[in-house]
Amino acid sequence: MEPMIKSKRWSSQIEDAISREWKNSWPYGFDEKSRRPVYSIDTPPPYVNTPVHIGQATTYVLMDMFARFRRMTGHNVLFPLGLDRNGLPIEMAAEKKSGKKLTDMPRKEAIELCQKILEEASLASVESFIRLGISFNSWKKGPGIGELYETDSPDYRALTQETFIDMLSKGLIYEDNRVNNFCPGCQTTLADAEVEYENRSGFFYNVRFRVKETGEDLIIATTRPELLCTIGMVIFNPADKRYSHLEGKTAIAPVFEKEIPIKSHPSAEIEKGTGIMMVCSFGDLADIRFFREQNIDPVIAIDKNGRMNSNAGILEGLSVKEARKMIVEELEKTDLIIEKIPTSEHRTPICERSKDAIEFIAMPEFYVKQVEFRNDMKKLAKKLNFFAPKSRQIMLDWIESVSIDWPISRRRFYATEVPLWYCSKCGEKIIPPKGRYHQPWKEEPPKESDGLKKGKCAKCGSDSFRGEERVFDTWFDSSISPLYILKYHKDPKGFFEKSHPCSLRPQGKEIIRTWLYYTVLKDWLLTGKLIFSDVWINYHILDEKGKKMSKSKGNVIDPKNVLDMFGAEPFRLWAAIEGNLDKTDFRCSFERIQGTGKTLTKLWNVSRFISMFPEPKSKPKKLCALDEWILSETENIVRYSRERYEKYDFHNPAARMKNFIWETFASHYLELVKQRAYNENSKYTKDEQNSALYTLNHVLDRIMLVLAPVLPFLTHSVYTDLRGKDIHSEKFPEADEKLIKADRGFTTEDIISFNSAVWKVKKDKELSLKEPVSSATVPDKLKPIEKDIVPTHGIKNIRYGKKLVVSI
């Protein structure tokens, strides 16, 4: 008998062939006409100008398993690929390439430079996605449902602007001039979520102040001497007896000769520095809180370029760094610095993009209200189905810590423009119509804008307007992705209403506070509803040594290398089996990916063996006991896999399936059923043989169907060869409960230990496994499979008893 499957092992050449076949007639497009329920995945759009690394590739592979599984459970799966093209990474690439600062050139030029970078950004990742077998709906750019989208397309930006206009008119967005994180390098305000911390060390300067009333010296330690001119108050701890006599007196700051009130305040710590501290406007967020609490007017001495302004007197015009150097020299000259002590490393807030130290500067910015909705957000977070459930806590903790509203305007270039104009005479806001992409910095306001009357300001009649120059925070853009893919306000047939909420948001744990939080917040403010049903939170793939992958460390692994070395299927099976990515980080080890590949060979050869036998036309009326047993085991796995897959757990089912294939199906069932399947001298009845052939084929089909989401290429190949059908259009099997419940009187363990014992006796005597057994006492419960065990082991005389005895 010749197997239908010819080659001895699975190879990536077969993958490539299937990949090419799929590429030509992409079978995973979104079917708009289908009546099946929609299952939508709000895929994270990868950044265009950096190819995805192996860790991200792993997460996309897992998302693909989710998508493929849902297709098989009768869903119309929306699984679009987006490409993120907005924001600072593009601008920084443009600056690096041109060697010029975007802030130093006309806006038009800056944007053109960014666009040039984007044109050159190759879609290296897309090629990897295709080879990995990721079943995104489409690789074609377009506005249609499921088509590839770009976050800087006019379509996408128009929707971002529309949400702004809606929220502005609902009073959910307001403008305010308040102190905020400001990055002097990027020249823009930042949200808390964009601030990073780095350990930096500096110096404490012990500076000599004078007390006006008593004339005594007062030594105050500071790390920011350049802010001496902005001190609002000098404080000491109420319990600190050293200073209690100074309560209500006045300190005089050196150099600036400024008079400052001295008070006791619990936020001064006795042991820190000299125990008495100066509070400046603003060294850090605590200072801001303090000024607010004490109702002191701040003295702002740093401007938006990170330079000292006129309030800084002699320091005017200097950068913060230069100013610090100069004031230190000045103080040292007059012996006003007593000591200079290196500080221990402390965490300094820096811009997560440019790594510049954050300053606190007041600028007028747009804010989205969020503080007052904290309780609503908590309720939504509790309603969301988190996978794994423990990840919910990360979101709850973040909501708890939100203390200011969300600043959404930025002073950058390559981002979505704030869609507003102002009357240059009376300053009235001109709000353009929704549904179109507006660029106020280079366009006149559309005639239909709100606030215009016949092309003139409705309030004062002026016809001269100023376009808004600010743009949006990148999260203000990103947080509409589920609205965009579900065609919010875009599809006249009501696709959004029908498909809301979005079924799944898969994303990394580290952007829960940003992408997930902002999306839930914004979409709730807009629609009053929770935007997602499920959230799958993934941890990270580390390098071989257990270190996080990063470009700067140079330990980034390109999925291309893995694909070239092993192909997609070993990698995919590894991604499923290696660890629980929703629970922990795990390492990427080539050795282990390669090791996983052995299972593919095993599975391939099991299929090859079964492909020697014809599949009976119908299910035999009576099945042999051995067949009933393996069917029961199989249905158990089917049931388990289905249950776990629903919960985004592919790890446990895949691991269990792998074990089943090796340790139960191949090693024991196949060995025992061989004789009956071959039925060489017609030792068995036709029915008995058919029972074997039916079971072999049935179990193989079940294995293939359960693994289809994990191993799309191999299962497709086997199923096409043997069944002539595309496995990916098949239904995911429901477990046959009747087969599971049937009591056979023996267990898997009984079979395994019996076989192993007989084989061991033969091995110990260095005999071939074909060597006959002259007599054997076999456990009673195995009587039902006598007709299979006798020829398998070549038993001449079989007896039954409690204990196993084998004599050759």
Added chain:
RNA sequence: GGGCCUGUGGUCUAGCGGCUAUGACGCUGCCCUCACACGGCAGAUAUCGCAGGUUCAAAUCCUGCCGGGCCCACCA
């Protein structure tokens, strides 16, 4: 410093109160047995992070500490 999570052979993992702790990769030795040598069999490698406690009984529950991760706070 605070919160949340996490810690089982070199690596990954099962077990989550009860027999000498599961399986895999890798490693060592033997065997080409007709689906598979990317196979089969045998073997070595774990005081289940550490220290206490609860219990007749703990990898499993509690407390503290140590290591790793994520987040937050902290620049006198």
